[in-house]
Amino acid sequence: MLHIEIDVLKAAKAAKTKHFCDHLLTFQGSNRPDYVYMVMTLLFKDLHKLRSETSDNWFTISTSLRLSMQSLKVG
Numbered sequence: 013m014l015h016i017e018i019d020v021l022k023a024a025k026a027a028k029t030k031h032f033c034d035h036l037l038t039f040q041g042s043n044r045p046d047y048v049y050m051v052m053t054l055l056f057k058d059l060h061k062l063r064s065e066t067s068d069n070w071f072t073i074s075t076s077l078r079l080s081m082q083s084l085k086v087g
Contacts, residue, residue, distance in 0.1 A: 014050055030085070 024032035059079070063071055071079070 017050060 021032070057065075063069060
């Protein structure tokens with residue numbers, strides 16, 4: 013299934029979508045029968061790290077909804 017993820021990233025780059033970064037397309041990977049992996053550049057802190065930096069160690073509903081909307085936005 014790794015080829016699907018690669019195709020999505022290439023299509024996002026070709027479409028010049030706003031929420032995909034060119035750096036994400038600098039990846040290495042393998043598609044062997046025993047395991048599949050893809051390594052990409054981390055551009056900022058991951059969600060776990062961001063959440064742990066909040067005062068309550070959790071996101072508000074508003075923040076969660078905004079994160080969800082931004083991660084799903086394509087155009």
